Amino acid sequence: MDRGGIVRGPDGTLAADGDRARGIIYVEGKGLWTMDMVGRHFDNLAVLAEQFRAQFGRARVFVDTREAVAQPADVEALLRARIAALYDESDRVATLVAVDLRRISVSPRVSAGNRRLFDDPMAAIRWLAKG
Numbered sequence: 001m002d003r004g005g006i007v008r009g010p011d012g013t014l015a016a017d018g019d020r021a022r023g024i025i026y027v028e029g030k031g032l033w034t035m036d037m038v039g040r041h042f043d044n045l046a047v048l049a050e051q052f053r054a055q056f057g058r059a060r061v062f063v064d065t066r067e068a069v070a071q072p073a074d075v076e077a078l079l080r081a082r083i084a085a086l087y088d089e090s091d092r093v094a095t096l097v098a099v100d101l102r103r104i105s106v107s108p109r110v111s112a113g114n115r116r117l118f119d120d121p122m123a124a125i126r127w128l129a130k131g
Contacts, residue, residue, distance in 0.1 A: 005044035007037045012068070014041035018048045023056045024128055025049065030067040033075055042082040049086060058090040060128045064121070066098040089114060094124035 006015040012031025019026060025048050033041075049059040071079065087093055093115040118124035 005041070007041045007044070009034050009037045012037065014038070016041065016045045016048055018052060020052075020055065022129075023052065023060055024125075025052055025059060025061045027061060027063040028067075029063070029065045032069050033071055035075060035078055038075055038078050038082065042086060046086055049091070053090075058092065059087065061087075061091065061093045062121075062124055062128060063093060063095040066096055087114070092128055094118055094128050096121055096124050 006013060009032070012029070012033050014030075014033060014037055015028045017026045018024075025045070027045065049061070052059045091114055095115065096118050098119070116124070116127060118127070
């Protein structure tokens with residue numbers, strides 16, 4: 001695994017690892033995040049995404065947010081901006097959510113043709129493997 005980095009805050013973590021054997025970047029977000037954490041995490045993730053695009057032609061990303069909580073409005077806005085700036089049309093992003101209520105709060109930042117929400121990790125991996 002390629003370590004994209006772990007960003008820790010007082011009440012949460014954001015981590016990214018690259019699995020070159022599978023061609024997938026794994027992201028995990030837990031708890032509550034700060035603006036600084038999100039900025040540092042996406043800086044790390046951008047490096048991994050570029051490496052995977054160079055090797056595989058696209059970034060395929062599995063994002064596990066099952067242990068995340070609803071984020072403050074300013075953090076949500078930064079997440080939306082950084083996600084929009086990071087991923088292009090060739091990338092595929094599968095976001096794993098815990099319950100339908102999370103789908104409502106996560107949906108605005110992950111809705112696009114190449115991004116999907118899942119509540120089943122294996123379904124998310126299968127979808128990523130197709131692309």
